[in-house]
Amino acid sequence: MPETHSERLAPYRRKRDFDRTAEPRGTREADGPGNRFVVQRHRASRKHYDLRLEHDGVLLSWAVPKGPTLDPAVRRMAVRVEDHPLEYADFEGTIPAGEYGGGDVIVWDRGTWTPGEDDPAAALAEGTLHFELHGRKLSGRFVLVRRGEQQWLLLHKKDEHAEPGWDPEQHPLSVRSGRTNEEVAPNPDAQWHSELPPERAEVRLRWQGPSGEELAALGALGKKGTWRLSGRDLALTNLDKVLFAGRADEEPVTKRDLIRYHALIAPVMLPYLVDRPLNSHRFPNGVGESGFWHKEFPSHAPDWLRRWHHPDPGPDNAQSYIVPDSPEALAWLANYAALELHAWTSKIDDIDHPTWALFDIDPGEHTSFDDVLVLARLHRSALEHLGVTARPKVTGQRGIQIWVPVEPRYTYAETRAWVEQVSRAVGDVVPELVSWQWAKAQRRGLARLDYTQNVQSKTLVAPYSARPRRGAPVSVPLEWDELDDPELAPDRWTIRTVLDRIATVGDPFTALRGVEQQLPSPS
16 A cells, blocks of 8 residues: 555655754645655755655655756765655755754755656665756756665756766755855845744745836836746736825826735735734725725636635634735735735634734724824823833824734633723723724714634734725834834825835834733733
8 A cells, every 4th residue: 555645755754853843744645646846955964965856745855965066977866865745846945963864955956747657656665766857957867776775866867958077066056045054044035933833933034025127117018028036937918007096196006016015015014914824905997996805815826826725614703814924825816906915813723822912992983093192102101011022003094003913822712801901091092083983973083992803713904014095104113212203193104115215214013923922911
């Protein structure tokens, strides 16, 4: 009987301590036969190249000390190692010292492969595997020939792709990031926090935004066309459609403008979206007409867009959700006029325990922005008194929210109760500004301190998301002292100006990322 996916990965898992390493466990199975290949340049105790061929739900793997070559006169030793999970095909970063394979890894080459035999598994068992590679660096016909229990030889055939003297060390750049191992090692895109549970220990630090060439290509497209971003082809439509009317003397904001913004803001915005189900507010005809909320993963979405299946959706949730994890995912959403992005406050690995507790200062008809600022400053004082780390953000419309990072040990009911206690204490100081009535008609135009947003099925707008108003204003995180800035306005920044702010002052919410704090008693 053939081994199961889990049985084939058992040797890989036995060699790794997932409490310390950021490597994937291998939970995903292939939807079809699969034909990807990847070569990773791996500086561990000894430098080598890892050749991996996707087959039957795993990555068949060989360690090639001197690396593959296009030189048909050269034979390379290749050591068969344990099958790796499919997720490993995209892994680039560092593995902690002391762990199996500790060192730095880059995606040196990748593409697709074609076996030379009808049954690759039988060919492997017999000791000779012919195959063709179609990669960025490696192309042409290769063969693996077994010369011992785990020892194989890797050769390139004499074909039109053969190149005498070809040395992999003369081609050191990653095809994923354009960086070398030496550049990845001190500054990886992901950081591992060994004190956190393994499913949350890999903290993404940065994503690559679009290059100047990619932005120029977007600008050069007609009303529709294919835009290549980060190696993926995006089919874009109606690029000159106006989504937002302009402010004052400004030009209207088109779909092309929103796509460009989503791609550029992605490295800053994605930390607040990744690993979280997404609710999006779509306006296909622009903000001059009513939009609609979209939760369900659409049937027309590309295969590479990350999907999460809700294990127990119930009446208030979708069966499956988009989980944005890349600049191209955000650009794809913009192409479908997803103007507002609202991510869950819990992650897909533990949907019942949020990582954020949220305060929402929701102004009424008679609430001025000065009143909103009074309430925000009182929350600042209360949280400082409690010793709680938090930051405010303007909503891009009229209000202010305050985000508190929490240890994912609390239920939604517990975070909601804690937020309510703090907000009621603030409301008691200025009762003339606050109403606790649920219905807007009963609030007498006063502000509501809305603790009820701390529910799994409810969401608040994500940091740096656009809002459906004239000029495309943005919800922008603040430092606490910015609440005292006389020029502050809730819609001060737009998709055309917020990038300049970030270039100058950075992202204030960076101080909250990775913070897991317990909630002190407000009493």
